[in-house]
Amino acid sequence: MHREIQKMREVALVYLDRSGGLQKFMQDCKKYSDSKQSYAVYRFIISINPPDIAELDATLGNYILHNPIRAAQIFQSVCFIAIKTLSLIEQLQTEAQISILLKPTHLPPLPSYVLSLAAFPFNYTSQRFYMSEGIAIAMGIVTKYTQGARFLCTEETCQFSKGFRYIRVHLPGATESATVRNDFVCGSCSSPLQEDMKFRVLGDKQIVEMIDAKVLNALKGYSNDKSHFRIQTFTVFLRDELANKMKIGNHYKIIGIPACVQNGLQATACIEINSIQLCKPSGPSFVSDNFKYLLSLTASSCWKFTAILASIFASEVVPPGTYNTLKLAILLSLVQTCEKENADYLDLLIVTSDTLVIDRLLNYSLCLLPRGIRHPPYSDIFPSVSKDKHGTGSASIQACSAVLAKGGICYIGDLASYKKDKLELLQSVLESRTTTVFIPGKKYGEEADQQVTISLQTNFWSYVDSSSKKHIQKDNFLIGQMDMSLIPPNVVDAFGLLIHNEFPSCQQSSPLVHHILKKAIHPEAMLYKVSQQFRMQDYKEFISFAKNLHVELSPEAESLIQGYYLASRRVRRDSIHGSTLPASALKILISLSKAHAKLSLRKKVLEEDALIAILFLESSLTLKHGKSALCIAPNPVFPFDLSDENSLQQRDSYLMQCHHQLLKFIGAYGPGIHINTNEE
Numbered sequence: 001m002h003r004e005i006q007k008m009r010e011v012a013l014v015y016l017d018r019s020g021g022l023q024k025f026m027q028d029c030k031k032y033s034d035s036k037q038s039y040a041v042y043r044f045i046i047s048i049n050p051p052d053i054a055e056l057d058a059t060l061g062n063y064i065l066h067n068p069i070r071a072a073q074i075f076q077s078v079c080f081i082a083i084k085t086l087s088l089i090e091q092l093q094t095e096a097q098i099s100i101l102l103k104p105t106h107l108p109p110l111p112s113y114v115l116s117l118a119a120f121p122f123n124y125t126s127q128r129f130y131m132s133e134g135i136a137i138a139m140g141i142v143t144k145y146t147q148g149a150r151f152l153c154t155e156e157t158c159q160f161s162k163g164f165r166y167i168r169v170h171l172p173g174a175t176e177s178a179t180v181r182n183d184f185v186c187g188s189c190s191s192p193l194q195e196d197m198k199f200r201v202l203g204d205k206q207i208v209e210m211i212d213a214k215v216l217n218a219l220k221g222y223s224n225d226k227s228h229f230r231i232q233t234f235t236v237f238l239r240d241e242l243a244n245k246m247k248i249g250n251h252y253k254i255i256g257i258p259a260c261v262q263n264g265l266q267a268t269a270c271i272e273i274n275s276i277q278l279c280k281p282s283g284p285s286f287v288s289d290n291f292k293y294l295l296s297l298t299a300s301s302c303w304k305f306t307a308i309l310a311s312i313f314a315s316e317v318v319p320p321g322t323y324n325t326l327k328l329a330i331l332l333s334l335v336q337t338c339e340k341e342n343a344d345y346l347d348l349l350i351v352t353s354d355t356l357v358i359d360r361l362l363n364y365s366l367c368l369l370p371r372g373i374r375h376p377p378y379s380d381i382f383p384s385v386s387k388d389k390h391g392t393g394s395a396s397i398q399a400c401s402a403v404l405a406k407g408g409i410c411y412i413g414d415l416a417s418y419k420k421d422k423l424e425l426l427q428s429v430l431e432s433r434t435t436t437v438f439i440p441g442k443k444y445g446e447e448a449d450q451q452v453t454i455s456l457q458t459n460f461w462s463y464v465d466s467s468s469k470k471h472i473q474k475d476n477f478l479i480g481q482m483d484m485s486l487i488p489p490n491v492v493d494a495f496g497l498l499i500h501n502e503f504p505s506c507q508q509s510s511p512l513v514h515h516i517l518k519k520a521i522h523p524e525a526m527l528y529k530v531s532q533q534f535r536m537q538d539y540k541e542f543i544s545f546a547k548n549l550h551v552e553l554s555p556e557a558e559s560l561i562q563g564y565y566l567a568s569r570r571v572r573r574d575s576i577h578g579s580t581l582p583a584s585a586l587k588i589l590i591s592l593s594k595a596h597a598k599l600s601l602r603k604k605v606l607e608e609d610a611l612i613a614i615l616f617l618e619s620s621l622t623l624k625h626g627k628s629a630l631c632i633a634p635n636p637v638f639p640f641d642l643s644d645e646n647s648l649q650q651r652d653s654y655l656m657q658c659h660h661q662l663l664k665f666i667g668a669y670g671p672g673i674h675i676n677t678n679e680e
Contacts, residue, residue, distance in 0.1 A: 004059065005074065011057040012078045021046055025079060029088035038091045040199035041148030041169055043099045045241070046075055050104055064102065065113075066128045068257065069171065072100040096167040099148060103274050104255055107131045115258060115271070116212065126258070127172070132271065133253040133279060135216075137233065137399040138209035140388050141439065141450065142243045146170065146179045147203035155191040166193055170203075170239075172257040172272035204243040207388060207396070209233045213251055219373045219404065220366050235261075235270040242273060248383065248454060249403035251279040281339070281370060281407065287545050287601070288538040295601060302608035303655055304648050306331075306599050311642050312530040313539065317364045318357060319511040320530055324638040326350065326358070326501045329616065330365045332595035333459050333497075335547045337369060339407035340457065344591035347430060347460045349415065349495035351623070353467040357512070358501060362411055362461055367536070368543050371408030371458075375401035381412060382425060382435045383454055387444065395444040397437055397452060402429070405458040415462040416486050423491050429456055430494035431584070460495070489624075493582040496591065498620040546598045553593065557610040561589045563666035564614050570669050571628045572621065580625045589613050611659050612637060630665045632658070 016022040028044055054061025063071040080095040082088065092098070107113040107129055115130035151166035160166065166186075168179050180200075184193040211233045218231065236254060238245060246252060256271040298304035310328035312320045318327075329348055336346040352358045366372025375381055380400045388396040402410045412418075418426070429435050439450040464487060492498060553561075565586050572580045582588075592613030597605040615636040622632070633639050639654055641647065 008057060008060040008063070008074050009078050009081075011053070011060050012075050013082075015053055015056055016046070016078070019047070019049065019052070022082075025082070026086075026088060029083060032091070033089050036091075038199075039201060040097065040150035040164065040167055040196075041099045041201045042089065042092060042097055043101065043147065043201075043240075044079060045101045045103055048102050048104045050107065064104070064129075065107070066126075068102055068129055069127060072102050075100045075102065093164045094167070097164050099169045101274070104129055105275070107255060128257065129255055129274070130258060130271070131253065131255045132210075132234075133251065134210035134212050134234070135251050135399075135404065136208050136246045136248050137211050137404070138396050139246065139248045140207040140394055140396045141444075141446070142204050142206045143394050144202045145205040145239070146176060146200060147240070148201040149180050150196045150199035151184055151193040152196050153186040153189065153191050154194050155186065155189050158186060158189045158191060160186055160188055172259055174259075175261060203240045206238040206243045206246075208236045208238060208246055209396075210236055210252070210254075216371055216373070216404065219376075219401075220363070235268055237270060237272050238276075239272070242276060245276055248397060248399050249406045251281075253277040253279055285545065287542050288534075290533050290538065291542055301648075301652050302600065302606060303612070303652055305601075306596060306612075307638070307642060307648060307651060309599065310638075312534055314361055314364050315528045315531045315534075316536065317360050320528055321642055322512055323357075323361065323501060324642065325635060326361070326499055328637060329497055329499055330362070331543075331599055332592060332616075333409070333461070334365065334368055334543050335598040336591055336595045337408050337459055337547055338457070341433075341455055343457060344587070344594055345433065345459055345496065346588070346591050346595060347494075347496045348462070348499065349492065349497065350461075350463040350499045350501055351466050352463055352501045353465065354501070355414070355463060355465050357516075358463055359413075362463070366409055366411055368540050369408040371405050373401045373405040373408065373410050375410060375412045377413065377417070381410070381422070382429065382456075383437050385437055385439055385444075393445050395439045395446075395450075397439075397454075402435075402456045402458055402460075403454065407457055408459075409461055410458045411461040413462065415464050415491070420488075423488060426460075427488070427491045427494045430460065430491075433457065462495070466500075492624060494584075496584070496588045497616060498623050500623050546601060549598045549601070549603060551594045551597045551603050551605055553590070553605045554607070556607045557593055557605045560607050560610045560662070560666075561586070561593065561614070563670045564662065565589060566671055567666050567669035568618075568621070568628065568630075570671065571630075572625060581621070585617065585621075589617055592616055607659070608655075611655060611662065614662060615658060629669060630662065 013022075016025065025044060025046070032039070032042055048064055050061055050064055053064055060071065060074070063074070076095060076098050079100065080092075080098050083092055083098075113129070113131055115132040146168075148167060148169045150164060151168065152162065153160040153166075155161060166184070168184075170179050180195060182192075182194075185191065186193055212231055215231050236256065254271065254273050254277075255275045256273040258269065258271050261268045261270050294308060295305055298308065306328060307324070310324050310331060313327045313331060333346040333348055336344050350358055350362075363374060366374060380398075381402050383400050383403060384398050385395050386398055388394045401412070412426075415423075425435070434453050434455050437452045437454065439446070439452065441447055441449045565581075568585070569579045569581050574580060589610070590613075593605045593609045596609040596612045597603070600609070602609075615632060618628070618630055618632050619634075619636055621628070636658065638651070640650070642651065
């Protein structure tokens with residue numbers, strides 16, 4: 001056995017030399033040596049590639065994968081010999097003072113190395129490495145723990161009343177009482193041991209709650225997935241250099257050692273993390289052949305492709321050709337989702353009397369994204385603080401719908417159901433895309449109060465029921481203006497787009513009624529041919545591809561947007577409040593223009609994209625503040641039904657007229673703006 005251990009030590013030294021680990025180890029030793037201070041514990045981190053070690057020696061490779069604590073002891077011996085042989089740290093006295101943390105770069109991609117709380121049995125006693133992944137849904141604040149401690153024999157005549165014979169170091173899953181207690185006895189004279197407090201080494205500790213990413217499917221409002229699965233949170237410990245390496249709401253792959261922590265009568269399964277890797281969403285690099293064919297058929301127009309996309313979208317929920325304006329707005333919002341900060345966000349607020357169908361349509365649309373979250377009314381939209389449930393008494397920040405929807409959509413339902421304080425908080429988030437969590441120090445055992453700012457990278461969807469009896473009818477409405485007295489004006493302005501969507505007229509309502517009745521009788525039936533040609537999966541792939549396109553504004557589109565913005569600021573004014581154009585109008589215009597270019601699978605924003613953006617925004621402003629001198633039609637993006645090729649051509653002609661009308665508007669009211677027209 002001794003010969004086998006000696007061989008593994010030699011292999012460990014060879015691996016450290018070949019991998020560059022020995023050089024890093026010597027640099028770490030130099031830092032300790034330069035400090036000229038004696039420590040109870042000298043901690044070293046060694047990066048391990050298990051397959052490389054297994055090629056050098058299968059036994060040592062097996063130790064690392066299945067008995068990492070024993071493997072760490074082998075590396076501990078190697079490091080101690082190296083320090084003494086090369087005189088790297090003069091202060092070091094015993095091998096027990098060296099603490100080794102092995103960090104595997106990866107594990108074999110085999111089921112036996114994957115840990116899932118949804119699978120049984122959960123083997124938390126094996127003390128070996130597992131890999132797992134999940135979303136961080138709760139994060140505690142960083143606290144201290146005992147990394148290592150020195151104990152001395154209380155018998156003065158004992159040889160161990162001095163020196164560094166008794167060193168306690170933290171092991172995975174161990175509690176504070178396991179590392180530091182008052183019932184240790186000397187192995188030589190059986191006298192009690194006492195800790196030398198001057199040599200206690202403290203480290204940082206952070207407790208994080210994670211959950212399987214499958215939970216996102218459970219939080220969608222609509223799903224075709226009939227499978228059942230069990231979801232449970234699991235606790236992970238981040239220590240020392242890993243503290244604060246996670247952000248709430250992010251998806252991570254982790255490697256660590258499972259353990260069971262006892263807190264009174266309650267036992268908690270947890271994982272001591274050794275390495276963290278952020279999971280970045282990777283979308284498909286293709287769109288379906290049917291979409292490609294449709295794009296080639298409509299190549300002569302910049303508007304036909306997106307018009308057809310909107311018309312046939314969500315045919316499982318509403319008949320093709322209905323709710324076109326809303327469906328196009330939904331698609332534009334879907335392609336403007338990403339996890340980057342300072343992204344182009346596009347929020348939707350829908351005013352409707354047909355809340356049931358609209359709710360179904362929005363729920364269906366959420367499923368096209370990996371992170372489409374339907375906010376449950378009994379929970380918080382934004383992060384909150386509670387006491388850590390592991391008995392530490394420290395604060396823990398709990399995730400929420402808006403955080404879980406990172407890089408996606410947070411659908412918050414009926415806006416009128418929220419109280420004033422929630423609406424004010426929502427307004428603040430929509431304007432800044434951040435929220436601040438206040439942690440009172442006195443309540444959570446800290447010396448000072450803390451404030452944690454959390455970034456929220458998501459689009460928000462909501463609706464207002466226009467048939468609600470709570471509305472206060474007013475007589476002084478301007479032409480085109482809607483009664484929005486139920487919602488504070490600042491909250492309405494904070495949403496990028498306000499869309500009015502009434503129940504279809506008698507001529508259009510018949511297909512919708514037939515659709516609802518047929519779906520009630522045959523829920524799984526495909527009622528339209530387009531539902532088979534353009535499936536939900538095809539739209540998922542299309543949205544995933546389109547949202548990742550990097551688009552840039554063309555000079556012509558930029559000039560058109562700027563001209564409209566300046567002209568509207570001049571036209572939309574009143575004597576009391578000045579300009580009624582919201583401060584975010586320019587951002588919304590750019591976001592809408594880029595979204596339409598993405599939806600058209602183009603990398604450059606054209607004037608045609610800018611026109612659609614302007615018509616959407618002008619329609620939204622008309623609903624809020626009444627008509628302006630531009631004087632667009634009530635439904636400017638889809639002024640009539642799309643039934644055949646002629647109606648598509650007719651819409652193109654109408655949009656060209658809108659473009660000409662817009663140029664006249666800019667020429668008349670834009671201060672010094674000159675835009676080339678077709679006549680010029």
